[in-house]
Amino acid sequence: MIPIEYWLVFSSLLFSIGAYGVLTRRNAIVVLMCIEIMLNSANINLVMFSSYHSVLHVGVDPSGQVFTLFSIAIAAAEVAVGLAILLSVYRRYQTIEVDKINILRW
Amino acid sequence: MLENVPVLSLTILLPLVGALVTFTLGKRESMAKWVALAFSAAAFLLSLAVAFEFVVDPYSAAPGELDGYSNGYQFYESHVWIESLGINYIVGVDGISLPLFVLTTLLCMLSIIFSWDTDHRPKEYFGLMLILEVGVLGVFVALDYFMFYVFWEIVLIPMYLMIGIWGGPNxxxxxxxFFIYTHIASLAMLIAIMAMYFEAGxxxxxxxxxxxxxxxxxxxxQLAIFAAMFFGFGVKLPMVPFHTWLPDAHVEAPTAGSVLLAGLLLKMGGYGLIRVAIPSLPSGAEDMVFVMAAIAVASILYGAILCLAQADLKKMVAYSSISHMGxxxxxxxxLGELGVVAGVFQMFAHGLVTAVLFMMCGVVQHxxxxxxxxxxxxxASRMPVAATLMTVGFLASLGLPGLVSFAAEFMVFAAMFFKWGMWIFLPITAVAVTAAYYLWALQRSMFGPMTNRIETSHVRDVDWYEGVPVAVLIVLIAVFGVFPALVFSRIGPAVEIALRAFGGG
Amino acid sequence: MLEYAWLIPVFPFAAFILISILPKRTLSWEDGAGYAIGGALGAFALSMLVIWDVIAGNTMVGDGPKFEWLVIGDISVVFGIWIDELTAIMLVVVSVVGTLVVFYSGGYMHGEGERRRRYYAEITLFISVMYGLVISDSYLQMFIFWELVGLCSYLLIGFWYEKPSAASAAKRAFIVTRVGDIMFMAGIIILFKYVGSLDFATLFDGGAGAAVPTDMMVLATALIFGGAIGKSAQFPLHEWLPDAMEGPTTVSALIHAATMVKAGVYLTARSYPLLVQAPESLMLVAVIGGVTALIAATVALVATDIKRVLAYSTISQLGYMTLALGAGGYLVVYAGSGAGYSAALLHLMNHAFFKALLFLCAGSVIHAVGTNDMRFMGGLGKKMRITSLTMLFGAIAISGIPPFSGFWSKDEVLAAVYSAGEFDSLFFLLWAMGIATAFMTAFYMFRMWFMTFAGDPRSDYQAHESPRLMTVPLIILAALAFSSGFALFIGDGFGMFAEHSIGSLFHGAHHGSAMDLLAGIFGDPLTYVSLVLAAAGILVAYAVYGKPGFDRSVFAKGVGGALQRALENRWYISKFYDDFAVKVVYGLSLVADAFDRYVIDGMVNGFAFLGTKSGEILRRAQSGNVQRYASLIVVGLCLLLIFMLYIVPWGGW
Amino acid sequence: MEVLDVLGAFMPQLLLVLFALALPALDYLFKDKRVLAFATLAPLVGYALALVSWTVGGYWEPPTDGVSPHLIEIDMFSGLFALAFVSVGIIVVLSSPEFIRGERNQGEYYALILLAVTGMTVVAMSTDLIILFVGLEIAGIASFALSGFSKGEKRSAEAATKYFIVGGFSSALTLFAISLFYGVAGTTEIAALGPEMSAMLSAVDGTRSVAVMATVMLIAGLGFKIAAVPFHMWAPDVYEGAPTPISGLLAAASKKMGVAALFKIFLIGIIATKSDWDVALGAMAILTMTVGNVIAVVQTNIKRMLAYSSIAQAGYILIVLPIGTDYAVAGGLFHVVTHAFMKSGAFMVVAALVVRGVGESIDDYRGLAKRSPLLALAMTLFLLSLAGIPPLAGFASKFVLFSSAVDAALVPGQSWLIWLAVAGVLNSALSLYYYARVIKRMYMEKGSDDKVSVPRMAGTAILFASVMTVLLGVYFDAVFDLCQQAAAALFGT
Structure with a gap:
């Protein structure tokens, strides 16, 4: 079995990449995708821990897997709403570059 | 006559009802003052009834003779309010609160008369005054910390609005x-109350x-809690160096507002100290004695010295309040019976005297x-009656014997000497300074040749609604100056109870 | 009769109330003079009855009717009346002078119109509280009336309030005397602490006096005497009295010559049972008295305002009384003799009459001439015969020419001081000062008389004799000024009064008949010293002011000039006080005000400013860029992590 | 029927979702859009009545059988939160018709509100991290959409974008934190987190740092929901840009959902590790209230000011976590309830004024007391209550809240907690400054003379909120009793 640390490092890297993207990319669509990456890194964790717990505990621990399913569904819904919002922003601002959307401040 | 009548609650309720009636007068704005006067006069009469029915020395009365008597409190009422927290509606008066209670209803009524010519938003003006009365009355009769605090804070809002709406240029x-400064102080007191509640368990x-x-x-x-309470009450008092809200508030407030502010609101601080802080936390009070004394002496001297420098008559009177509340x-x-009784009496005396002073400042302003x-x-030549009234007021305030403040000041000095000996020479010099600033102000404003720096052709003497309240107060100042025992005899036993924890004072 | 003595002040007080509140129409003659006279006469009549009782040997010391002023715990402050011989002397003074002055006012204040009402109200109030002071039976009660007479003095000095000088003088008088009052108050508080009561009856009881530690007794008595310094215008608090001459002359006569300023002497005399337990205080009393007598007399030498001359003379004579009391205390302590004490009291009474007379005469002159300045008078003797004659009586009396009243008491005073030198040689110096003062007194009184009545008019005026309402009191007072000194021959050289008033301390001043007394006085060479000096003073005054043609500019040269300037500036004492008040006290208040405004309030506003300013700064962080917001989340997360891992790692896992 | 039994505990949510689905259809059927509002109110009011009759009267018992014990649990704690959410929902819905008049797709608007409320109640009832996360996301996604609802408004779209991006980011943080918790504990059941985690920590080396990481990320993720500093930056922008009733919903309800989640996770789940995070959370609480208040002082837009005030209020509630006594929790719950009324009330006044053409700038409120005495009075009540002036609701709840800090500080060794109370009261005083400024504008300054009438439905909502604000201040015995029961329920005692 792959040592748990490897998984953790992997998911953390993925998470960090996603976070980095959210913080730096100017295109809102890319930001959206980066959020998905972050969510997915968490999903990886869940699945990974689920299987490790199954080893440690007696029997199978499915809750991590179930959780992942839930979170995928939620992520999908989020993306849908997100895209709709970006559409509406594009209509008003003619851009979806996040640093240009800043009339609300102070 | 008053058995089984919740007379204290009624006295608090009357102005509240009056305020609601006043606010809902609609277009009949000119009715506001009549309504306000009627309700405040009714409250005054009720409080007078309380004063006359008050048993001076409840300890000599046989058990059962006094209805609603608890631990020296008379007209006692107790109802559960918020059971889950142990909050009760408890009211009662004893010798400490009685003078202030009557003073409150009296000053409110007189202030309403004094404001008879208010034509800027009269409904709100008189309504707020009545609400203020509710708050102050509540503070003076509440025997439950929560209630006490609630009424304490209720007072802030009408006063804030009165200064803010009817105030001067600044x-x-x-x-x-005023609002925030005194609110911060109240919050310190609030924390102290919480600590007492939980520690008592x-x-x-x-x-x-x-x-x-x-x-x-x-x-x-005890020290920690007392310090917090002392700060809370002391700011209201106000004590140096937490006094700077006072001159500003006074200078800007409308006259009646100043009267109530100095006459009643400052008393709340002094009342809180003796009702709550000192009896409940004797060891804390003893540890703070020197701080209290030092601040008191500083307030007396510093307030007096500041008065000399003031060009604004009202500001001078405001600073004098700092000195006198010291x-x-x-x-x-x-922490001895003599001093505490004198202190309580000084509150009463100052309430009467300072009301006159602020009213006279108001007359001059108007x-x-x-x-x-x-x-x-x-x-003086254009307004002789005003000059006379002002002179009497100033003289009363500078502690002229035969008028009400003297007994208090003398006994405070005596008590201080009993305790600290020669330190008395610090505060006692303020007596001379006090005379100096009052008489100097009188000399410059009322005496000397007629001023040509302002238009004086239209200056008239006092109107009836200004003269009557001041005259009433001056009569009382003289009466209680000659017969201070009327009040002292009621304060004394109550203070004895309050100081029980100090081993017989 | 004595138990009704508390009614004495009630009469004038009732008059005060009536004059104050009655509608203008119902006030009768002279806007209330009728009520005032009625009140004064009522009090006078009752006083006379009381005095009669006292002379008959009755007193009421601590056993009269009581009024409980206040009670705190086991402390109770009770007021009552105290009638003894000392009270009787003061009652004589107050009732006689008070009544005469009220009559006199009927003429003097005639031209004041509407204001008469205020005048009569204030003067009746004064008479009332002065009586109250006199019959008080405790220090606190006395202090209350003490302050109230001060109030009336304030009100009456400022009677012509539209005159800036009057308004200022009134204020000054009140404040300066209040400095003394503060000392008085401190003194009685000290007694209060150790004895627990302020009743004379308790305090003067020997046992109670022992309750006070010696040093505290010295302090307390010195402080109580401080009250006397203020009220009786003793050095260094004497400068208010000349300023107080801004008031109507009647007021000067009544309050600032005959009665109120005597209250300090009265207080000192009253405190004798305590003072004799503190010889240091007695010495203070004597020194202050001597210095006051001398300094005031010197200033009177050059004063040109007729009332100021009289005012300084009053101060000087009050100094005499104080000096006598101080010396008398030594005599009591070391010789068991009441000579000084009785001399002081006799002088008190005599001075009240002749000084009231002098003031009222001066008032008559001013009434006629319309100015206070003697440089513009002169030659009035012919036009105002009664006034000039009565004033001459007064001047002779004060100069100490026998057999006028002043001679007897002044001689007794000086003799007492001299004999006290036996116990402390400082008294010899004080005696010398007293003698010098006697010389100057004679000089400046006659200087005044000559400048006013002799020679030719120095300005344009239509002088005429005053109306009868004014001259009759003058004549009565002149008679008294002549005769009151003979009281020395009543009761053991006036010692009866002393003897009873301070009870067990000593026995009569002089034993023996009037002839023995006379022999004692005129057998003493010192008597002739003072007589010669007085006569010399009169002669010099005549030489310089009575006779025309003397070149007075010789005084204005060299050392004499500097001295004259110093005297004209009242030894710069007044200026010192002004500077102290304006520069030190007012300056301090300005500094305090700035401190309050900029430091204390500055801190308050500083906090408020800090709040809004930091709000402004923090607000800028809200840039509107959503990625910054997210970055801040990450930063916060990292900080939190560091905090939890390294800064506060409590452990617990 | 077994299915229904299983779903029994979800009945209220199902009801809400059912109506939410029906609303767009109704939108097509009725011209008068107020019908939609009433159709939205129906399930909310029904739910509220059921909750009241259960919590207050005890006339009704909610179904608690079936699978629900593992996922959700209806107890006093969740009931109270649900009551708060539903009440805010009612207030928001009541003041919406006038506000969104003329907008298209109003059915969706109401449906989204219902969904948001559904999500919040789910969070309050959840006993499992999975269901908790699901609830958070349902409410979150619904509110993303709601905040962008005013399609004609540039600001609204921007608010939605910002809310969405930061919200998504925080969701990811939350989920990652949950995954780590799952990793170190091996369970997602909240009540089992603590014991399981302790076992794991002692068994496996190096897990402590993971657990700390998880805690921190959870604080960040939920801190976003309650807008705790430094995770608060989105809040002012979103509150300002969103349609005003929605701002009210976000401030008064959505934020409380975060509170519910925090209480559940920190006070049930990882209470065993309290000494690790209590100082950090205490510091965060103080920072939050201070920053919120300080910036609120300089605001000129009333919605923004209210947003910052919400941040500060979050700081007040946060002190419950480091204190952690059931009295504190009761205080926190009480503040949740009172804040729900006073904050939503304040936003609804703003909304009602916007409807009548009064701007959102504080200066636009000049002379409001003359123009609309009732709205001005209501606003004054809400603001004073927010500032904690007695005898209003905000005072009562703050009193309990801060007193719980004092209470805990009296226990030896915990005296630092007193600083939470001190910071709280000082901040209350500071907040008074900007609240009073609005009162000053309304009462002490002169403005336009045009009268402002009160929109009828919004007026009802405001009336409801103000009555509650006064009532909960003057007589809060019953409600506080409930809060204490709820706190007891949370701790399972």
Whole structure:
């Protein structure tokens, strides 16, 4: 079995990449995708821990897997709403570059 | 006559009802003052009834003779309010609160008369005044910490609005400063109240019940709680160096507002100290004695010195309040019966006297259009009655014997000497300074040749609604100056109870 | 009769109330003079009855009717009346002078119109509280009336309030005397602490006096004497009295010559049972008295305002009384003799009459001439015969020419001081000062008389004799000024009064008949010293002012000039006080005000400013860029992590 | 029927979702859009009545059988939160018709509100991290959409974008934190987190740092929901840009959902590790209230000011976590309830004024007391209550809240907690400054003379909120009793 640390490092890297993207990319669509990456890194964790717990505990621990399913569904819904919002922003601002959307401040 | 009548609650309720009636008058704005006068007069009469029915020495009365008597409190009412926290509606008066209680209804009524010509938003004006009365009355009769605090804070809002709406040119600053400054102080007191509640562990906010336990708190805790309370009450008092809200508030407030502010609101601080802080936390009070005394002496001297420099008549009177309320604190600081009784009496006396002073400042303002002393002069010939009333007021305030303040000041000095000996020479010099600033102000504003720095042709003497309240107050000042025993005899036994924890004072 | 003595002040007080509140129409003659006279006469009549009782040997010391002023715990402050011989002397003074002055006012204040009402109200109030002071039976009660007489003095000095000088003088008088009052108050508080009561009856009881530690007794008595310094215008608090001459002359006569300023002497005399337990205080009393007598007399030498001359003379004579009391205390302590004490009291009474007379005469002159300045008078003797004659009586009396009243008492005073030198040689110096003062007194009184009545008019005026309402009191007072000194021959050289008033301390001043007394006085060479000096003073005054043609500019040269300037500036004492008030006290208040405004309030506003300013700064962080917001989340997360891992790692896992 | 039994505990949510689905259809059927509002109110009011009759009267018992014990649990704690959410929902819905008049797709608007409320109640009832996360996301996604609802408004779209991006980011943080918790504990059941985690920590080395990481990320993720500093930056922008009733919903309800989640996770789940995070959370609480208040002082837009005030209020509630006594929790719950009324009330006044053409700038409120005495009075009540002036609701709840800090500080060794109370009261005083400024504008300054009438439905909502604000201040015995029961329920005692 792959040592748990490897998984953790992997998911953390993925998470960090996603976070980095959210913080730096100017295109809102890319930001959206980066959020998905972050969510997915968490999903990886869940699945990974689920299987490790199954080893440690007696029997199978499915809750991590179930959780992942839930979170995928939620992520999908989020993306849908997100895209709709970006559409509406594009209509008003003619851009979806996040640093240009800043009339609300102070 | 008053058995089984919740007379204290009624007295508080009357102005509240009056305020609601006033607010809902709609277009009949000119009715507001009549409504306000009627309700405040009714409250005054009720409080007078309380005063006359008050048993002077409840300890000599046979058990059962006094209805609703508890631990020296008379007209006692107790109802559960918020059971889950142990909050009760408890009211009662004893010799400490009685003079202030009557003073409150009296000053409110007189202030309403004094404001008879208010035509700017009269509904709100008189309504707020009545609400203020509710708050102050509540503070003076509440025997439950929670209630006490609620009424304590209720007072802030009408006063804030009064300064803010009817105030002078710099009213915004003064109103908000008053509001926040005194609110911070109240919050310190609030934390102290919370600490007492939990440390007592009785699940009740009853002041009496907590006091029975709190006297045995560890001395460190007592000190901490007392310090917080002292700050809370002291700012209201006000004590140096937390006094700067006062001159601003006074200068900007409308006359009646100043009267109530100085006459009643300052008393709340002094009342709180003797009702709550000192009896409940004897060890804390003893540890703070020197701080209290030092601050009191500083207030007396510093307030007096500042008065000399003031060009605004009203500001001078405001600073004089700081000086005079210092006597209250000084009396308390002795923690002996003599000093504390004198301090309580000084509150009563100052309430009467300062009301006259602020009313006279108001008269000068109304008639001359300015209160700046350098602009005034020689007004006595144009307004002899006003000059006479003002002179009497000033003399009363500078502690002239035969008028009400003297007994208090003398006894405070005596109490201080009993306790600290020669230190008395510090505060006693303020007596001369006090005379100096009052008489100097009188000389510059009322005497001397008629001023030509302002238009004086239209200056008239006092109107009836200004003269009557002042005259009433002056009569009372003289009566209580000659017969201070009327009040002292009621304060004394109550203070004895309050100081039980100090081993017989 | 004595138990009704508390009614004495009630008469004038009732008059005060009536004059104050009655509608203008119902006030009768002279806007209330009728009520005032009625009140004064009522009090006078009752006083006379009381005095009669006292002369008959009755007193009421601590056993009269009581009024409980206030009670705190076991402290109770009770007021009552105290009638003894000392009270009787003061009652004589107050009732006689008070009544005469009220009559005199009927003429003097005639031209004041509407204001007469205020005048009569204030003067009746004064008479009332002065009586109250006199019959008080405790220090606190006395202090209350003490302050109230001060109030009336304030009100009456400022009677012509539209005159800036009057308004200022009134204020000054009140404040300066209040400095003394503060000392008085402190003194009685000290007694209060150790004895627990302020009743004379308790305090003067020997046992109670022992309760006070010696140093505290010295302090307390010195402080109580401080009250006397203020009220009786003793050095260094004497400068208010000349200023007080801004008031109507009647007021000067009544309050600032005959009665109120005597209250300090009265207080000192009253405190004798305590003072004799503190010889240091007695010495203070004597020194202050001597210095005051001398300094005031010197200033009177050059004063040109007729009332100021009289005012300084009053101060000087009050100094005499104080000096006598101080010396008398030594005599009591070391010789068991009441000579000084009785001399002081006799002088008190005599001075009240002749000084009231002098003031009222001066008032008559001013009434006629319309100015106070003697440089513009002169030659009035012919036009105002009664006034000039009565004033001459007064001047002779004060100069100490026998057999006028002043001679007897002044001689007794000086003799007492001299004999006290036996116990402390400082008294010899004080005696010398007293003698010098006697010389100057004679000089300046006659200087005044000559400048006013002799020679030719120095300005344009239509002088005429005053109306009868004014001259009759003058004549009565002149008679008294002549005769009151003979009281020395009543009761053991006036010692009866002393003897009873301070009870067990000593026995009569002189034993023996009037002839023995006379022999004692005229057998003493010192008597002739003072007589010669007085006569010399009169002669010099005549030489310089009575006779035309003397070149007075010789005084204005060299050392004499500097001295004259110093005297004209009242030894710069007044200026010192002004500077102290304006520069030190007012300056201090300005500094305090600035401190309050900029430091204390500055801190308050500083906090408020800090709040809004930091709000402004923090607000800028809200840039509107959503990625910054997210970055801040990450930063916060990292900080939190560091905090939890390294800064506060409590452990617990 | 077994299915229904299983779903029994979800009945209220199902009801809400059912109506939410029906609303767009109704939108097509009725011209008068107020019908939609009433159709939205129906399930909310029904739910509220059921909750009241259960919590207050005890006339009704909610179904608690079936699978629900593992996922959700209806107890006093969740009931109270649900009551708060539903009440805010009612207030928001009541004031919406006038506000969104003329907008298209109003059915969706109401449906989204219902969904948001559904999500919040789910969070309050959840006993499992999975269901908790699901609830958070349902409410979150619904509110993303709601905040962008005013399609004609540039600001609204921007608010939605910002809310969405930061919200998504925080969701990811939350989920990652949950995954780590799952990793170190091996369970997602909240009540089992603590014991399981302790076992794991002692068994496996190096897990402590993971657990700390998880805690921190959870604080960040939920801190976003309650807008705790430094995770608060989105809040002012979103509150300002969103349609005003929605701002009210976000401030008064959505934020409380975060509170519910925090209480559940920290006070049930990882209470065993309290000494690790209590100082950090205490510091965060103080920072939050201070920053919120300080910036609120300089605001000129009333919605923004209210947003910052919400941040500060979050700081007040946060002190419950480091204190952690059931009295504190009761205080926190009480503040949740009172804040729900006073904050939503304040936003609804703003909304009602916007409807009548009064701007959102504080200066636009000049002379409001003359123009609309009732709205001005209501606003004054809400603001004073927010500032904690007695005898209003905000005072009562703050009193309990801060007193719980004092209470805990009296226990030896915990005296630092007193600083939470001190910071709280000082901040209350500071907040008074900007609240009073609005009162000053309304009462002490002169403005336009045009009268402002009160929109009828919004007026009802405001009336409801103000009555509650006064009532909960003057007589809060019953409600506080409930809060204490709820706190007891949370701790399972």
């Amino acid at each position: 009213k915004d600053y003064a109103a908000i400063k 009785l699940r009740t906010f009853s002041i009496e019940a907590i006091a029975e336990v709190s006297v045995d708190f560890s001395s460190g805790l 006597f209250v604190l000084l009396g308390y600081a002795t 008639k001359c259009g300015t209160r700046m002393i350098p602009l005034l002069g020689g007004l």
